[in-house]
Amino acid sequence: MEERGPDIEEYGSQPCTPLSFDPMLPSTSRVATPVRPSSTMSARQAPASPFRAQPQNMELSNSRVHELREVAAGKRLRTNDWMQGYIPPNPQQQQFQRPPSMIGSTVSNMSNLSHMTKFSALSVNTECGHFDNWIYQSQPALSKVSHSSVENQDPMKRRERMSIPEIEQSLASYVMSDQVAAIRELEPLAKAEALETTYDKTDLAPIINALFEVLVPRPQENENVIRKVFEILHRAAVPKHVRTTEKIFHQLNLELMNPNSKHSFQVPRPYSIYELVIERASRLDTAYDQAAMLLLAQICCKPFFMNVSIIKNLSRRNRSIWRIVYELHVIPIFRDIIKDEYSDEDLLWPTMQALTMFCSNEIVGEDFVKLGGAQHLCSLLSHGSTRLLHELLACMQKLSLIKAIEQQDMEDSIRWVIQLVGSDDATIVERSTGVLRNIGQPNKQNKVVMVRNGVTAHAIAVLRTSMRFQQTNAAKHQILSIYENCLSILNNVTKMAKDDNVDSAIQACRMISENPDAACVLLYFFGVGAPKCRKLAVNVMKRVIENVPAFAEPFVDLTGTTGETLPILLLQRAYESLGEWRTAVVEVMRAAPNSAEFRVANEKRQDHEDIVWKSVSLVSNLCRNGNPRFFERVKVEMLYTRPTNPFTSLLPEMSDVILYEWLDFILAICGTEWSLQNCLMYHFLKQAKITHEYLLHYRRPNPQICDKINNIIETGMRQQQQHNQLEQMAMMHAQQQQQQLPM
Secondary structure, X not given: OEEEOOOHHHHOOOOOOOOOOOOXXXXXXXXXXXXXXXXXXXXXXXXXXXXXOOOOOOOOOOOHHHHHHHHHHOHHHHHHHHHOOOOOOOOOHHHXXXXXXXXXXXXHHHHOOOOOOOOOOOOOOHHHHHHHHHHHHOHHHHOOOOOOHHHHHOOOOEEEOOOHHHHHHHHHOOOHHHHHHHHHHHHHHHHOOOHHHHOOHHHHHHHHHHHHHHOOOOOOOOHHHHHHHHHHXXXXXXXXXXXXXXXXXXXXXXXXXXXXXXXXXXXXXOOOHHHHHHHHHOOOOOOOHHHHHHHHHHHHOOHHHOOOOHHHHOOOOOHHHHHHHHHOOHHHHHHHHHHOOOOOHHHHHHHHHHHHHHOOOHHHHHHHHHOOHHHHHHHOOOOOOXXXXXXXXXXXXHHOOOHHHHHOOOHHHHHHHHOOOOOXXXXXXXXXXXXXXXXXXXXXXHHHHHHHOOHHHHHHHHHHOOHHHHOOOOOHHHHHHHHHHHHHHHHHHOOOOOOOOHHHHHHHHHHHHHOOOHHHHHHHHHHHOOHHHHHHHHHHHHHHHHXXXXXXXXXXXXXXXXXXXXXXXXXXXHHHHHHHHHHHHHHHHHOOOOOHHHHHHHHHHHHHHHHHHHHHHHHHHHHHHOOHHHHHHHHHHHHHHOOOOHHHHOOOOOOHHHHHHHHHHHHHHOOOHHHHHOOHHHHHHHHHOOOHHHHHHHOOOOHHHHHHHHHHHHHHHHHHHHHHHHXXXXXXXXXXXXXXXXX
């Protein structure tokens, strides 16, 4: 079978520039250029540079046979020279005179800095470029050639394909020229993503196995050969539909892990392809370290490895894989990839995919965080790649929940994440708000940083403009997640728990109260949002009004989407959620402990419990301390519009927090001036046919609940006496009027 290489026209004949230079492309120049001596350029050329000017007195060789004999005789000498950094000119190119190259001289001088920096300023590794060119220039000595003049002029044009045994033997050889011949056979197919279409599974498996075996450390190996092997393996695994290749990778990994397998790799058991790749990737400042890291990231995030990979076995079911992770330090390698400012998107993206799954395990995530990995991740958030930002933020969401992050200085990272909240990309908004939602939990100081950087305004702005996400292809669950994240951010920064910074929480409440959109946004999500959104919205309103009472004023006349004002909406949601809470309690009792049904029912129970007690608590506050119009609306609603008696909803199974707030709500609406004058407490008790003795059954060990019950009983008795006195006075007044009537 013969293969045609790329035509010269395919590459064009444009001059090489720093922007267009690509060491992976072979030289296609066939035109002799007159030499223009330049003392300046010649002084700058490195002694071993392949771009230096050729002697002008070189004579053309007229004998092809003589030429091939010279090549064969000097093959070993040229190979040794090349390994030491010198590449002899190709016999075919000796017939032309080449001028000094400005680019070549500059790049060659740059290669002298390779011991200080991993990449040159042009991102060109000249040593790698030499190797790529030498592979193709050395074709007459490395592979079979035909007698066609076209083939002799350009060996890339036509040649015979190597057999599978020849490829295996060449890769296994300790002679570098033999390995190069096999690499030259496979690399064009790998670049064209044609390995699976060229070889069937029975042929491709020994090739891939032989490629991996080249990675086993051996004496007198060549770094560029290793690099090329990594590149071929990576290109074989990158395409989406390479199931055959994936299965071969998987099967080889299983054989290496099995101490009883008959595989011929000269390695200890158990072993894996991870160890081969990780060991190479950990050798920094080599010609192949970037290629090794790229393959490592690729195989670590491939789903077909879930059965035996580190990712699945971080659950500690396979201790040998767990040992590999820690002994070969895969996490520091990933950190180095992310930290390296020259890492490109093709390397960063699969690295982030793998790291995201790795960090699902808390121990691995803590290792990464302690290495400063979270800060390095956030430093990449200015990257222009959308898919990379998605993976970066997904990983940060996991890291932001890890306890070790409380020891890290995340101020700059938080600021970079906040800048992404206003994006029009729903995934970026969902994940960036998810990071901000989580990151304040382990370290309370992070919430202070968030408030200082105006996170409340950003969260409210996202909620206010949330309709734009519904006009895109964003999934419903994704939009709901954005809502919950933003409301959770507002909830977290206003929290005043034991370890919270109270001054910062009060400042956050003040900032929310001063935002002209806050009242409308919070009322909207409390009215039509999902249970979690309702819970968070009412909690934020409750805290802000408690700390900044003036924030209640916008709600006096503000109505929601259903036309209801805040106090009426609070009552409606309280009664609705009370019924849902009772249903969820029964579901929790029926579900098996630790089952999925139990977790779902318990979460539902908790959400509705919070809605109930927080809603009635806010109503109580508005009736006691707010605008009198709040109570007027509650009074009309409960006595006339929808006659409602709060005592009829008292339940013996109420949790302590619901019972306490419900009793306080009764005291609040029955303690106003109008209620006292009209004996509203006595009216409710009489209407519900509840005696004082019955109320005593609701007493709990909680002394605050007992105090509320005692207050209700005392108020009821006092109003009953007042009511009886009023009745007696009315009767006496009626009798007096009757007596005054003429007989």
